[in-house]
Amino acid sequence: MARITIIDGHPDPDRARFIHALAYAYAAGAEDAIHEVRRIDVATLDFPILRSANEWRETDPAKAIHDAQIDIRWADHLVILFPLWLGDLPALLKAFLEQVMRPGFAIDETVSDRNAKLLCGRPARVAVTMGMPAPFYRFYYRAHSLKSWARNLLGFTGIAPVRHSIIGDAEASDGERQHWLSLISQFGRDAR
Numbered sequence: 205m206a207r208i209t210i211i212d213g214h215p216d217p218d219r220a221r222f223i224h225a226l227a228y229a230y231a232a233g234a235e236d237a238i239h240e241v242r243r244i245d246v247a248t249l250d251f252p253i254l255r256s257a258n259e260w261r262e263t264d265p266a267k268a269i270h271d272a273q274i275d276i277r278w279a280d281h282l283v284i285l286f287p288l289w290l291g292d293l294p295a296l297l298k299a300f301l302e303q304v305m306r307p308g309f310a311i312d313e314t315v316s317d318r319n320a321k322l323l324c325g326r327p328a329r330v331a332v333t334m335g336m337p338a339p340f341y342r343f344y345y346r347a348h349s350l351k352s353w354a355r356n357l358l359g360f361t362g363i364a365p366v367r368h369s370i371i372g373d374a375e376a377s378d379g380e381r382q383h384w385l386s387l388i389s390q391f392g393r394d395a396r
Contacts, residue, residue, distance in 0.1 A: 205239055205240065207278055207279050207281070208240065208279055208392075209275045209276055209282055210231055210243045210285070211244045212247070212285055213284060213285060213293070213294065213296075213300070214246070214287055215294045215297065221287075223287055223333055226285050227283075227285050229386075229392065230329075230392040232392065233392025236393055237392070244272050244275055246296055246300045249268040249300065250268055252266065253302075254302050260307070261313075265303055265306065269300075272304055276323070280325065280326060281329075282328040283328065283330075284328060284329075284331075285330075285333075286331075287332070287374065288334035291348075292349040292353075301357060305357060305361055310360075310361040311360065311361055321361055321362030322361065324363075325362070326363050327363070327366070327367070328354075328358055328363050328367070329369065330358075330366055331368075331369040331371060332368070335373070336372055337372040338371060338373070341372060347368070347370060354366045367396060369391070
């Protein structure tokens with residue numbers, strides 16, 4: 205049995221968004237397989253954006269961020285879902301991750317080796333939706349933004365391995381959406 209924290213990174217709380225359906229499908233699959241699941245819905249959280257490195261290092265996080273850190277530390281598997289906006293993460297999800305991945309929680313700035321990564325031992329599944337076809341993003345753009353933040357944020361904090369699901373044509377037919385919902389649900393059952 206795995207402990208899974210799902211981070212739903214769509215900034216729009218409207219439940220009609222496909223990312224929310226994918227997060228629900230993953231959670232349902234995981235719960236069917238008797239995994240424990242906690243969810244973080246970034247769109248509903250109240251937190252400020254960071255404006256300086258000093259804020260990042262020296263200030264206490266907002267309650268919503270502190271609670272998210274508890275759920276992330278509790279998990280032995282993370283799932284992060286978001287839509288691709290302007291070729292990258294939505295700004296709200298990026299601000300959330302900047303707040304969460306602070307020194308003392310995600311990294312130890314007092315050491316300079318592998319021990320600095322405080323979230324080791326947690327694999328992650330990242331699912332990203334987009335309007336363009338997935339092969340175009342994967343091969344023409346080389347999934348640059350997805351690889352960059354997975355390497356530079358998740359890898360930097362020790363979260364590994366990171367598996368990707370790139371879901372293109374997010375406004376596709378109901379049949380295609382059902383295919384992805386079934387696949388993501390299976391990932392939840394398998395905790396991968």
